[in-house]
Amino acid sequence: MSSFGLFEASIVFFCFLISYYFLIKKPFDYFKIKKTLQSYPWNWPILGMFPGLVVRLNRIYDGVEILENYNMTFPFKGPWFAGMDMLVTVDPANVHYIMSSNFSNYIKGPAFQEVFEVFGNGLLNSDSERTNNLRKCYQAMLHDPRFQRFTIFATRNKLKDELLPLLDHFAKEGTVVDLQDVFRRFTFDAALVTLGVPDPRSLSVQMANDELFKAVEDVEVAMVYRHLIPRFMWKLQNRMGLGQEKKLTEADATFGRLCGKYVSDKRDEIRNEVTNEEVVDLLTFFIKFELLDPIDDKLLRDVFVGFILAFRDTIASTLTWFFWLLSEKPHVVTKIHHEIQENLPRSGSSKERPSYDPAELDKLVYLHGALCESMRLYPPVPFQRRSAIKQDVLPSGHKVDANSTIMIFVYVMGKMRAVWGEDALEFKPERWVSATGGIRHEPAYKFFAFNAGPRACLGKNMAMTQLKTVVVEILQNYDVEVVKGQKTEPFSGLILHMKHGLRVKFNKRC
Ligand code: HEM
Structure with a gap:
């Protein structure tokens, strides 16, 4: 970054x-x-x-102490007239109220939409009536067996044909690589293949940066910047075409140009009946089944950009923090190995695999717990922002003015002793395993990594399947050795990246 x-x-x-x-x-x-x-x-x-x-x-992630001192809700005051005032909360009761019980009063709002205008009318940015329709389309697609088959097939090919051979190469050469970079490239390529556009093949020994890859990076940096300085400053910068705002404008143009081409190519494919009936990618699904009325190219562009962001960095961030946490707790790695051995016996060489049925992966309760635990401590989306329509009072007793901003500090919420107990800072996958050996479910307004209520993440199941597939494959084939002495700290961004990446070596397992 x-x-x-x-x-x-x-x-x-x-x-x-x-x-x-x-x-x-x-x-x-x-x-x-x-x-x-x-x-x-x-x-x-x-x-x-x-x-x-x-x-x-x-x-800005050092907020645990402050929020503990403030009993989990803290009023931040920005400079006068800068529009930066907000109520920061990590109180599950407030989160439940905002996201569920009084959901209709808390919207993303015009200020949010202005900051995230590059997402257009896609789901990540929208409050309008259209949001419900778009959510229904996503739900229909994610439950459709043709789309599910397609994503399993796409992930399998990416792993088998690209990620594993690349890691084999790194292992053979003894190369130190940035694991975060590897995962971001893997998920970027997988996102584009899932969308149904040509594979950019950013995951290769050369690690070349495709222009869309760079555009996504630039958008993320600019979005953070817009949160950190007063509105009039980034507006001015945007008008003058300077710094991050200039890069944002260029990234927007890149999205428009490339998405326009992809959508028109896809329409041609559908017209010429080149598409396979058995497996369906995202663009085909949205265009062919005409779920949105009208489904114009601009909306497809917004869906396209939103999907890359929803998919690429959330999964890459989770995987990076997860492997770092594992490196600190070797006994957790041993337990995951045992669980995999017991539940997913290996057959054939690594070239012939991997393709796990999601139902098979569901047997890996401890791995599920370890992934949830990792996202509790290092949630890929570290902040959530909402705007109140009408004046209100939160369960914590804090008054909320009309049009004021509320920031849910998800990163800190996962570390609060008042929420998770005295051992809140410890990485303990057992926390997620019930007395009977099943998965212990925590309410979404407490384990808030996937959001809660009517706007909860739609891709949670798909994400968990992807995460488990990648983790199982890597752990079965390699010992991941984290290079000693490196600094691991979060980057102050929209997605919880590691600021300096994570340098690792892969050692092939027998
Ligand atoms: C570890 C992986 C993931 C995490 C932690 C995650 C988390 C989240 C969060 C926090 C939101 C709410 C964002 C907001 O309202 O500003 C969200 C929304 C969403 N996510 Fe995910 N996500 C993940 C993976 C995925 C994947 C793989 C998909 C692909 C289908 C996906 C699809 C969506 C969609 C469509 C929304 C918008 C829902 C709405 O606003 O109504 N997510 N996700």
């Missing part, structure tokens, strides 16, 4: 100078100033808590 450009750095530096100016106007006391700058919730005149945010720009 690229870092901020010169323009952004100047803005941050400028804000820092202003904060400093306000500080030295006070009687000079170095330690007091330092402590004040570091104390995140300090509310300065005019600048609000913005100086603290600037100082902690790279550490």
